[in-house]
Amino acid sequence: MRMRVRELLAGGTAHQCCSVSGWVRSLRTLKDVAFIVLNDGSNLSGIQIVAGRELGNFPEVCRITTGTAIRVEGELLESPATGQQWEFSAKTISLIGYADDSFPLQKKRHSYEYLRSIAHLRPRTNTFGAVFRLRSKLAQAIHRFFAEKNFLYVHTPIITAGDCEGAGELFRVTTLDASAPPLIKGQPDFSQDFFGQRTGLTVSGQLEGEMFALAFSDIYTFGPTFRAENSNTARHASEFWMVEPEMAFADLADDADLAEEFITYLCRYALEGCPEEMAFFDRHIENGLLERDGRGAEAAFARMDYSEAIDRLLRSNARFSYPVEWGLDLQTEHERHLCEQIVGGPVFILNYPKEIKAFYMRQNEDGRTVAAMDLLVPKVGEIIGGSQREERLDLLETRMTEMGISQEPLSWYLDSRRWGSCPHAGFGLGFERLVMYLSGMDNIRDVIPFPRTPRHCEF
Amino acid sequence: MRMRVRELLAGGTAHQCCSVSGWVRSLRTLKDVAFIVLNDGSNLSGIQIVAGRELGNFPEVCRITTGTAIRVEGELLESPATGQQWEFSAKTISLIGYADDSFPLQKKRHSYEYLRSIAHLRPRTNTFGAVFRLRSKLAQAIHRFFAEKNFLYVHTPIITAGDCEGAGELFRVTTLDASAPPLIKGQPDFSQDFFGQRTGLTVSGQLEGEMFALAFSDIYTFGPTFRAENSNTARHASEFWMVEPEMAFADLADDADLAEEFITYLCRYALEGCPEEMAFFDRHIENGLLERDGRGAEAAFARMDYSEAIDRLLRSNARFSYPVEWGLDLQTEHERHLCEQIVGGPVFILNYPKEIKAFYMRQNEDGRTVAAMDLLVPKVGEIIGGSQREERLDLLETRMTEMGISQEPLSWYLDSRRWGSCPHAGFGLGFERLVMYLSGMDNIRDVIPFPRTPRHCEF
Numbered sequence: 001m002r003m004r005v006r007e008l009l010a011g012g013t014a015h016q017c018c019s020v021s022g023w024v025r026s027l028r029t030l031k032d033v034a035f036i037v038l039n040d041g042s043n044l045s046g047i048q049i050v051a052g053r054e055l056g057n058f059p060e061v062c063r064i065t066t067g068t069a070i071r072v073e074g075e076l077l078e079s080p081a082t083g084q085q086w087e088f089s090a091k092t093i094s095l096i097g098y099a100d101d102s103f104p105l106q107k108k109r110h111s112y113e114y115l116r117s118i119a120h121l122r123p124r125t126n127t128f129g130a131v132f133r134l135r136s137k138l139a140q141a142i143h144r145f146f147a148e149k150n151f152l153y154v155h156t157p158i159i160t161a162g163d164c165e166g167a168g169e170l171f172r173v174t175t176l177d178a179s180a181p182p183l184i185k186g187q188p189d190f191s192q193d194f195f196g197q198r199t200g201l202t203v204s205g206q207l208e209g210e211m212f213a214l215a216f217s218d219i220y221t222f223g224p225t226f227r228a229e230n231s232n233t234a235r236h237a238s239e240f241w242m243v244e245p246e247m248a249f250a251d252l253a254d255d256a257d258l259a260e261e262f263i264t265y266l267c268r269y270a271l272e273g274c275p276e277e278m279a280f281f282d283r284h285i286e287n288g289l290l291e292r293d294g295r296g297a298e299a300a301f302a303r304m305d306y307s308e309a310i311d312r313l314l315r316s317n318a319r320f321s322y323p324v325e326w327g328l329d330l331q332t333e334h335e336r337h338l339c340e341q342i343v344g345g346p347v348f349i350l351n352y353p354k355e356i357k358a359f360y361m362r363q364n365e366d367g368r369t370v371a372a373m374d375l376l377v378p379k380v381g382e383i384i385g386g387s388q389r390e391e392r393l394d395l396l397e398t399r400m401t402e403m404g405i406s407q408e409p410l411s412w413y414l415d416s417r418r419w420g421s422c423p424h425a426g427f428g429l430g431f432e433r434l435v436m437y438l439s440g441m442d443n444i445r446d447v448i449p450f451p452r453t454p455r456h457c458e459f
Numbered sequence: 460m461r462m463r464v465r466e467l468l469a470g471g472t473a474h475q476c477c478s479v480s481g482w483v484r485s486l487r488t489l490k491d492v493a494f495i496v497l498n499d500g501s502n503l504s505g506i507q508i509v510a511g512r513e514l515g516n517f518p519e520v521c522r523i524t525t526g527t528a529i530r531v532e533g534e535l536l537e538s539p540a541t542g543q544q545w546e547f548s549a550k551t552i553s554l555i556g557y558a559d560d561s562f563p564l565q566k567k568r569h570s571y572e573y574l575r576s577i578a579h580l581r582p583r584t585n586t587f588g589a590v591f592r593l594r595s596k597l598a599q600a601i602h603r604f605f606a607e608k609n610f611l612y613v614h615t616p617i618i619t620a621g622d623c624e625g626a627g628e629l630f631r632v633t634t635l636d637a638s639a640p641p642l643i644k645g646q647p648d649f650s651q652d653f654f655g656q657r658t659g660l661t662v663s664g665q666l667e668g669e670m671f672a673l674a675f676s677d678i679y680t681f682g683p684t685f686r687a688e689n690s691n692t693a694r695h696a697s698e699f700w701m702v703e704p705e706m707a708f709a710d711l712a713d714d715a716d717l718a719e720e721f722i723t724y725l726c727r728y729a730l731e732g733c734p735e736e737m738a739f740f741d742r743h744i745e746n747g748l749l750e751r752d753g754r755g756a757e758a759a760f761a762r763m764d765y766s767e768a769i770d771r772l773l774r775s776n777a778r779f780s781y782p783v784e785w786g787l788d789l790q791t792e793h794e795r796h797l798c799e800q801i802v803g804g805p806v807f808i809l810n811y812p813k814e815i816k817a818f819y820m821r822q823n824e825d826g827r828t829v830a831a832m833d834l835l836v837p838k839v840g841e842i843i844g845g846s847q848r849e850e851r852l853d854l855l856e857t858r859m860t861e862m863g864i865s866q867e868p869l870s871w872y873l874d875s876r877r878w879g880s881c882p883h884a885g886f887g888l889g890f891e892r893l894v895m896y897l898s899g900m901d902n903i904r905d906v907i908p909f910p911r912t913p914r915h916c917e918f
Contacts, residue, residue, distance in 0.1 A: 002708055004609060004676060004677070006609065007609065021676070021707070021708040021881070022676065023674075023879045040675075040676045040707075041611070041674045041675030041676050042609060042675070042676060042677075067878045067879045068879055069707075069708075069879040069880065069881040071708065096708075096880075096881045096882075097850070097876075097878075097879050097880035097881045098878075098879075099877075099878035099879045100878075102877075102878075103878040103879070120667075120670040120871045120872075120874060120875065121670075121674075121874065121878075123670070123671055123674035123675065124673075124674045124879075129674065129675070132611065132613065132671070132675070133611060133675070135612075135614075136611040136612040136613065139602075139612050139614070140602050140605075140606045140612055143598075143599050143602045143603075144602075144603075144606075146599075147599045147603075150463060150465065150466065150501060152500070152591065152592060152595040153594075153595040153598050153599055154591065154595065154908055155594075155598070155683070155700055155907070155908060156908065156909065157698060157908070157909045157911060157916075157918070158617070158660075158683045158685075158698055159630070159660075159685075159697070159698055159911050159916060160916065160918075161916050161917070161918075171618070171632045171633070171634060171653070172632070172633050172634065172637060173630045173631070173632060173660065174630070174631050174633065174637075175630060175631065175687050176637075178631060178633075178635075178640060178647040178649075178657075179640065179642055179645060179646055179647045181637060181638065181640070183638055186638060187638055188637040188638045190637075194630070194687055194689075194697070194913060194914075195697075195911070195913070195914060195915065195916035196914040196915075196916075197916060198637075199916050201617075201618075201632065208579075208908065208909055208918060211579040211580075211582070211918075212582055212591070212908065214583075215482075215500045215580075215582035215583045215588065216499075216500030216501070216582065216588070216591070216592070217463060217480075217481070217499045217500050217501060218463070218501075223682070223683065224614070224617045224682065224683065226617075226618075228634050228653055230653075238618070238653070238654075239616060239617055239618055241614055248480070248499075249461055249480040249528075249530065249555075391556070412579045412917070412918050413579075415579060415580065416579065417556075418558075418561075419526045419556075419557075419558035419559075419561075419562040419580075420482045420526045420527055420528040420556045420557075420558045420562070420583075421528065421555075421556035422480070422528040422555045422556045423555075448614070449613055449614060449615065449616070449667065449671065450615065450616045450667055452616060452618050452654070454653060454654070455653075455654060455655040456654065456655075457616075457618060457619065457620050457654035457655075457656060457658050458620070458871070459616070459619075459620075459667060459670075459871050
C-alpha cells in the first residue's frame with residue numbers, strides 16, 4: 001500500500017512492507033550504496049532512500065536522474081546519519097517515469113522569473129512546494145475557522161451584471177461575435193448577448209453576501225475575484241481569491257474583533273500546522289519571518305482612528321512621496337510607517353473620510369467620516385478592509401445620489417434596507433496578500449498556482 | 460451578548476441574560492401574551508418568543524409584522540406547549556428594522572418561479588434556508604474530507620487561454636471595445652486584448668490540477684466553472700461549482716474507491732450534520748429522501764463495465780427514447796434505469812468507448828475503450844465522471860492527432876508526460892448535482908444562491 005512520506009514520518013515507527021512513490025530530487029552513489037532523496041509533495045524535505053547492491057537493478061538505480069518518478073518498497077529505519085531521524089531502506093525500486101537531462105529543474109538555483117515561465121513544473125521545487133502547501137493549509141483553515149463559528153459559506157456569483165460602479169475595472173464576459181458584434185446606432189446590442197445584458201466578472205461578493213447575512217446572520221464567501229487593471233506591480237493580479245465575512249446585528253467594533261480573531265487564528269495555524277515550511281521561509285525567504293508572524297498570532301491589535309493616524313504621521317519626521325493631510329487615501333508607505341514605526345505591530349485604522357470610501361459604508365454622526373476599518377500589518381500594509389454597512393435606507397439613497405450611483409440596477413440591494421434591515425458589518429481579505437504576509441514571498445505571482453496578470457494567461 | 464438560536468438550543472439549559480436577534484416569521488397574540496416565531500437563519504424552526512403584557516412596549520410588540528428585525532433579551536425556558544422543547548421568555552424586545560405589508564414573503568406559499576425573481580430574499584424562507592444551510596455544510600465537509608486525507612487544495616485558474624478544445628461552450632473574457640474591436644483582415648486582434656490573446660472562462664480545472672498532482676501526489680480543486688451552453692433545462696446552469704480531485708500513482712480502481720468513500724462520507728455528513736433540514740426535505744420536497752440518501756451513505760457501490768451495462772439494458776424490457784447499442788453515450792434515462800431498476804442503488808460504470816470520451820483518458824489494451832468511470836445514482840443519473848489519465852506521451856500525442864487537437868497550446872500539459880510521468884487518475888463532481896441529490900430539489904436554479912442561466916444574470 002502506498003503511503004505518503006509525510007504520513008510515514010508522522011507514524012514514527014519502523015514499518016514493514018510499505019511503499020512510497022514520488023519524484024527523485026537527488027541521487028548520491030557510493031560503491032555499494034545509493035542515496036536517493038525522494039519527494040512526493042507531502043512534505044518539504046522528502047525522505048532519504050537507501051538502496052544497496054542487493055537490489056536486482058542496482059546499476060540502473062545508480063543512473064536514475066533528477067525528476068524521475070519511482071516507486072520504492074521497503075521499510076522505515078532509524079537513520080544512522082546526522083540531520084535526519086529516519087531513512088527508508090529499499091527492497092525494490094521501480095522506475096515509473098523517466099526525466100532525462102532536459103528536465104528544467106536540475107539541481108541549481110533558478111530565478112523566480114524563470115520559474116514563472118514553467119509554472120506547471122515549479123511546484124516540484126522546494127520553495128513552491130512550501131508555498132502551495134501553506135496556501136492549501138490556510139485555505140482549509142479559513143473554512144475550518146468559519147465552520148467552527150457556525151458561519152454559513154455562500155457562493156456568490158462570479159458573472160455579474162456589469163452596469164454597477166467601477167465598470168472600468170471589469171472584465172467583460174460575452175458570447176457575442178468577437179469581430180462583428182451586433183450594434184444598435186453604433187452601440188453594442190447587449191440584448192443579444194448570452195445573458196441579454198452587459199455582464200462582467202465580479203470584483204467582490206459583498207453585496208450579494210449582505211443579502212445572505214440578512215437571512216443567516218453570519219456568512220462568508222471565499223472565491224475568485226477579478227480586476228481588469230493594467231497594473232504591473234508585485235502586489236496586483238488580475239485574478240485572485242477573496243474571503244468576505246459578513247455579520248448581521250454587528251457594528252464596526254464587532255467587525256474588528258472578528259478580523260483580529262481571524263488573523264491571529266491563521267497566523268497560529270501557519271506556525272503550528274506548517275512548521276517545516278515556516279522554518280524554511282524564515283531561513284531562505286525572509287529572515288525574522290517567524291518572529292513577525294509570531295506577533296501576528298498574538299491577539300490585541302492596536303486600534304486607532306484615521307484622524308489620529310493622520311496626526312501621528314504628521315508629527316513623525318518621516319518623509320513620504322505622498323504628502324500627509326486629512327482626507328488622504330493612505331498609501332502603502334503611510335500604512336507601513338504606521339504599523340512598523342509608530343505601533344510596532346498590526347493596527348486597525350478606523351473611521352475614514354467618507355470621500356475616499358464606498359457608497360455602502362455607514363455614515364458617522366460627524367458628517368465627514370464613515371464606519372470603515374483597515375487592518376495594517378508590517379511589510380504588507382493593508383491586509384483587510386471592512387466596514388459597517390449603511391443600513392438606513394434614506395441615508396443610503398442620499399449617498400448614492402451624491403455619488404452619482406444609479407439606484408435602479410441596485411434596487412435588490414436597497415430592498416434589504418426596506419424590509420427587516422439591521423446593523424451589519426463585514427470585511428474582505430485578499431487571500432494572496434495573506435499568503436505573502438505569512439510566507440515572506442514578495443511577488444503575488446509566486447503565491448498563485450497559475451497567475452493571471454496583464455498580457456499573461458499561460459497554462 | 461448575542462447568541463444564535465441554534466447555539467442557544469444546543470446548549471439546552473435555561474440561560475440568564477442572553478439576547479437573540481433575527482427576523483419575525485409569524486406573530487400570534489392572545490389577550491395578555493404574544494407568541495413570536497423568530498428566525499436568525501442558524502436553524503430551520505427558529506425559536507418561539509413569549510412576550511407578556513409586562514413588556515413596556517407590549518402594544519407595539521403585538522403589531523409587529525412578518526419580516527421585521529428584532530432583538531430580544533430574555534431567558535430560555537422549558538416550553539409547556541407541545542411541539543417544542545424550549546421557548547424564550549422576553550424581558551425586552553427592541554424593534555430594529557420594520558417590514559411593512561409590502562414585504563413579499565408573507566405567510567403563504569410562493570412558487571419556486573416567483574421566489575427565483577426575489578433570490579435576494581428567498582433565503583429567508585424555510586425551504587431556501589434549509590437548502591443553503593445544507594449547501595454550506597456540504598461545501599465545508601468537502602474541505603474537511605480532503606484535509607483529513609492530506610489532499611492539497613489548489614486554486615486552478617478561472618480565466619484560461621481560449622484556444623483549446625470545446626471553445627464553442629466558452630464564455631469569452633475581454634476588455635476590447637465592445638462596439639468596435641480592433642481587427643486584422645476582418646478578424647479580431649486579440650493581441651490587443653488584456654491578456655494579449657483570446658481568453659475565456661474555464662470549463663474544468665483538471666488539466667492544471669494534474670500538474671499539481673504530479674508534484675503533490677494528491678490534490679483537489681473546488682471552484683466555479685462555466686458553460687456558455689444555451690440549454691434551458693432544470694439541470695444546467697451557466698455557472699456552477701465543481702470538485703476535482705486528482706491522485707498520482709493511482710489507477711481507475713483507486714479512483715472509484717476514492718469516489719465511493721467521498722460520496723458515502725457526504726451522504727452521512729448531510730444526514731448527521733443537518734438532521735432538521737433533511738427531515739424537512741423528506742417531508743416537503745421528496746418523500747423517501749431519507750431512505751434514498753441513507754443508501755448513498757452505505758459503502759460498496761456496484762461496479763459494472765460499460766459493455767455489461769449495454770448488455771443489461773438490451774436484455775431489459777424497458778423502452779428508451781435513445782436506442783441502446785454499444786457505443787451509445789448513455790443518456791439520463793439509461794443511467795437512471797441502470798441504478799434504479801437493474802442495480803437498485805449507486806453504480807459505477809467503467810471502461811467506456813473511447814469515441815465518446817475525452818483525449819486525455821487512458822487507452823485500454825482492447826483498443827476500443829478507455830479507463831473512464833461514471834458514478835450513477837438514483838433520480839439524478841451521472842453525478843461523478845472520472846478517468847485514469849493517459850500518462851504515456853506517445854499514446855497521448857497520437858490520440859490528440861487522431862482527434863484533431865492541436866498540441867502546441869497544450870505543450871505544458873504534454874511536458875508532464877515528458878519528465879517524471881506516472882499513472883494518475885481523478886474525477887469531477889458537479890457540486891450542485893450533489894446538493895440536488897441530497898435535498899431532493901429538482902431545479903438547479905433552486906440550489907444556487909444567485910443562478911446564472913441563459914438570459915438570466917440578475918442580482
